[in-house]
Amino acid sequence: xxxxxxxxxxxxxxxxxxxxxxxIILKSILRVIDKLGWEKDDIAMVSGIGCSSRTPGxxxxxxxxxxxxxxxxxxxxxKIVKPNLHVxxxxxxxxxxxxxxxHFIHAARRNIDLTVIIYNNYIYGMTGGxxxxxxxxxxxxxxxxxxNPDAPFDISRLAQAAGAAYxxxxxxxxxxxxxRYIEQAFLKKGFSVVEVMTPCPTSYGRRNKEGxxxxxxxxxxxxxxxxxxxxxxxxxxxxxxxxxxxxxxxxQNNYLQRYDEVxxxxxxxxx
Amino acid sequence: MENIPNPNVRMWQxxxxxxxxxxxxxxxFFAGYPITPSSEIAEVLALRFPVIGGNFIxxxxxxxxxxxxxxxxxxxxxxxxxxxxxxxxxKQENIGFAVMAEVPCVIVNVQRGGPSTGLxxxxxxxxxxxxxWGTHGDHPIxxxxxxxxxxxxxxxxxxxxxxxxxxxxxxxxxDEIIGHLTEKIEIPEPSTIEIIDRKKPTDTPENYLxxxxxxxDIPAMANFGEGYRYHVTGLAHDETGFPxxxxxxxxxxxxxxxxxxxxxxxxIVEVETFNTDDMDVLVISFGSTxxxxxxxxxxxxxxxxxxxxxRLKTIWPFPDKEIEALYKxxxxxxxxxxxxxxxxxxxxxxxxxxxxxVRVNKIDGEPITPNEIFEAIIS
Ligand SMILES: Cc1ncc(C[n+]2csc(CCOP(=O)(O)OP(=O)(O)O)c2C)c(N)n1
Ligand code: SF4
Numbered sequence: 001x002x003x004x005x006x007x008x009x010x011x012x013x014x015x016x017x018x019x020x021x022x023x024i025i026l027k028s029i030l031r032v033i034d035k036l037g038w039e040k041d042d043i044a045m046v047s048g049i050g051c052s053s054r055t056p057g058x059x060x061x062x063x064x065x066x067x068x069x070x071x072x073x074x075x076x077x078x079k080i081v082k083p084n085l086h087v088x089x090x091x092x093x094x095x096x097x098x099x100x101x102x103h104f105i106h107a108a109r110r111n112i113d114l115t116v117i118i119y120n121n122y123i124y125g126m127t128g129g130x131x132x133x134x135x136x137x138x139x140x141x142x143x144x145x146x147x148n149p150d151a152p153f154d155i156s157r158l159a160q161a162a163g164a165a166y167x168x169x170x171x172x173x174x175x176x177x178x179x180r181y182i183e184q185a186f187l188k189k190g191f192s193v194v195e196v197m198t199p200c201p202t203s204y205g206r207r208n209k210e211g212x213x214x215x216x217x218x219x220x221x222x223x224x225x226x227x228x229x230x231x232x233x234x235x236x237x238x239x240x241x242x243x244x245x246x247x248x249x250x251x252q253n254n255y256l257q258r259y260d261e262v263x264x265x266x267x268x269x270x271x
Numbered sequence: 272m273e274n275i276p277n278p279n280v281r282m283w284q285x286x287x288x289x290x291x292x293x294x295x296x297x298x299x300f301f302a303g304y305p306i307t308p309s310s311e312i313a314e315v316l317a318l319r320f321p322v323i324g325g326n327f328i329x330x331x332x333x334x335x336x337x338x339x340x341x342x343x344x345x346x347x348x349x350x351x352x353x354x355x356x357x358x359x360x361x362k363q364e365n366i367g368f369a370v371m372a373e374v375p376c377v378i379v380n381v382q383r384g385g386p387s388t389g390l391x392x393x394x395x396x397x398x399x400x401x402x403x404w405g406t407h408g409d410h411p412i413x414x415x416x417x418x419x420x421x422x423x424x425x426x427x428x429x430x431x432x433x434x435x436x437x438x439x440x441x442x443x444x445x446d447e448i449i450g451h452l453t454e455k456i457e458i459p460e461p462s463t464i465e466i467i468d469r470k471k472p473t474d475t476p477e478n479y480l481x482x483x484x485x486x487x488d489i490p491a492m493a494n495f496g497e498g499y500r501y502h503v504t505g506l507a508h509d510e511t512g513f514p515x516x517x518x519x520x521x522x523x524x525x526x527x528x529x530x531x532x533x534x535x536x537x538x539i540v541e542v543e544t545f546n547t548d549d550m551d552v553l554v555i556s557f558g559s560t561x562x563x564x565x566x567x568x569x570x571x572x573x574x575x576x577x578x579x580x581x582r583l584k585t586i587w588p589f590p591d592k593e594i595e596a597l598y599k600x601x602x603x604x605x606x607x608x609x610x611x612x613x614x615x616x617x618x619x620x621x622x623x624x625x626x627x628x629v630r631v632n633k634i635d636g637e638p639i640t641p642n643e644i645f646e647a648i649i650s
Contacts, residue, residue, distance in 0.1 A: 011513065041498050046342070057502060057513065062495040064345065065504035066338065067368050073330065073338030078495060080326045080339075081300055081346030085496045103338075106331035259326065266321035 001034045008060050015054055019213020021172035021198030022052050022119055028178045032186060043086045046075040048100060050092035051126045052119035069100030072107045075114050083256055093120040094132040097153050108162035108191050112255040115185045115192045118155055121200035129203030140207045155195045160248045165190030167248040171197040171220040190254040197242055279458050285423045285449040289379055290315035292427030293351050295464055299325035300348040302339035304332050304358060307391045308447040309381040312353040333358035337365035340376045347494030349431055353379035356389060359398060366440055367406030368505045375434035375469055379443045381450040384636050393636025394447035396558050397610035402442050403587050411532035413441045413539055414587040416557040420454040432467040433539060437531055438489055448559035448638055472499060481512040484523060488531045532588055541584040542593045550579030552648050553598055555618055556607040557583040560639050564607050567644035578648045591621040598622045605647045607631040607639050
């Protein structure tokens with residue numbers, strides 16, 4: 001396929017560092033869009049603030065780079081007004097689950113028909129490596145110089161508990177899976193979340209002595225465990241592992257479908 | 272004579288008039304979060320929108336509501352949110368986004384006492400400066416203040432028209448008294464209401480510049496999903512909409528952003544004068560307090576004191592020229608407002624402190640009475 005067809009070539013080079021995984025996720029997104037044959041005019045990509053949130057600037061869609069954490073709120077308004085648009089939100093772990101955590105869980109509860117792709121690198125990359133809500137306990141960050149005292153969120157479990165219709169996790173090493181999950185998420189008529197683990201060698205890897213981008217991806221390869229296998233493993237065995245796979249895939253009416261029912265009822269009553 | 276009921280007469284609360292004005296203006300998307308004393312606006316639209324092809328959504332907080340109406344506006348709808356003090360504070364960051372990205376939308380703030388949770392069920396006019404400078408950075412803003420139920424209807428429509436015309440957020444700054452006041456009003460025939468829609472691009476998508484620098488100072492706006500694929504960001508950007516660090520391009524865009532209001536301020540600023548031709552004392556007020564001010568002026572005239580009233584319908588951009596045209600012959604100026612002098616301060620600037628400015632202020636949730644203003648006029 002021709003990636004360049006979907007990219008704004010004149011915006012290259014991108015801002016991402018050598019070894020950053022964000023570009024790998026972008027390629028997965030573009031491959032799936034190409035496979036599904038979606039028209040560029042029919043796609044809106046919405047983001048907040050962060051390295052990951054710079055993605056929309058590089059793609060030739062209707063693109064909206066909002067305020068930190070608020071992408072899902074903007075996307076909700078856009079989707080309601082233009083229901084035929086494919087609205088994709090891209091977000092970092094900080095953007096989606098710290099400052100934007102409230103919008104994230106409520107969008108899941110509401111089951112608004114959006115796909116959120118979360119680039120989880122355990123850190124605030126853009127601002128120089130401060131701790132995020134997914135930084136594991138004990139790991140170093142610029143604001144956790146002695147090791148992080150905070151417990152992390154499991155983003156996929158959070159989305160599941162909040163009511164999302166589709167939730168899956170992959171890593172940038174497992175591109176085949178990532179593509180498959182993104183495709184399933186795009187086709188889901190409800191709130192769908194794909195969490196992709198991605199290395200940030202600059203702001204996380206270096207400080208935690210986890211090596212460069214390639215070494216961090218090799219870590220993903222060695223330490224990923226499929227969700228079925230993980231069910232048979234003990235808490236101890238799962239320490240430090242990345243559980244990948246599809247956590248939720250269910251059919252339920254989405255917000256717009258339920259609002260259509262409201263319209264029918266209102267019209268009956270006001271006849 | 273036959274007694275035919277007038278079909279345009281309504282018995283409405285200010286907040287209902289606001290919701291109905293929004294509908295008349297063509298608003299079809301509302302996102303909000305409940306807060307006293309603004310909630311009736313959301314409640315009316317939740318009831319009305321499903322029947323007339325609009326969309327209502329109750330978001331998880333005011334930040335989300337503000338984001339949602341910007342997203343909806345980019346999709347091509349006329350959009351609105353409504354709130355009060357604490358919620359208005361939460362909306363500020365995204366109001367700045369709408370200013371920067373030039374996205375039309377209307378924000379209603381039915382003012383209550385502050386700071387903080389303050390006085391949820393009592394009126395105040397203490398968000399004058401927050402409406403002007405609540406979001407960070409140098410930015411233009413338009414703020415309208417209704418003094419009656421009918422005017423709430425009219426100024427809500429006007430807020431949408433100005434938002435669409437100048438491609439920016441417009442704030443309707445009401446207050447608890449006007450929001451909850453019920454009056455019998457006659458609404459205009461729908462066919463007589465002027466409705467303005469945003470300028471659409473005439474360029475082809477290939478040539479479209481969402482922030483084009485041309486003589487109009489107001490770039491055409493394409494809806495998302497209609498063939499114009501462009502980028503919208505809150506970062507400083509150039510004509511193409513993409514972020515830039517080029518000081519020349521940033522300066523040009525920032526100056527245009529502010530210029531569009533300076534240049535068209537005469538179209539935006541509206542005031543009403545009452546008995547100002549021969550006055551010795553100029554009373555300046557706005558919103559609900561202007562009603563007491565008018566009564567005070569009438570009472571003063573009855574006592575032989577030549578008082579006149581300037582009522583501000585637009586407070587930002589500030590009506591400095593209108594004040595300048597009136598103040599020279601007067602002996603003193605009385606500014607009545609339910610805050611500690613936010614407008615009085617501007618009046619002092621506009622009049623270069625050439626006249627004594629007497630402040631009539633109240634911040635305890637009680638309205639300012641005609642008598643309190645009367646005392647200030649005759650003292
Ligand atoms: C309201 C607000 N607070 C803080 C910031 C500063 N800020 C910018 S990006 C960012 C964190 C981004 O981290 P993440 O979302 O994980 O994305 P990454 O850069 O790692 O891809 C922060 C804190 C901001 N832009 N706005
Ligand atoms: S700082 Fe980290 S997240 Fe940001 S571009 Fe560099 S590697 Fe990627």
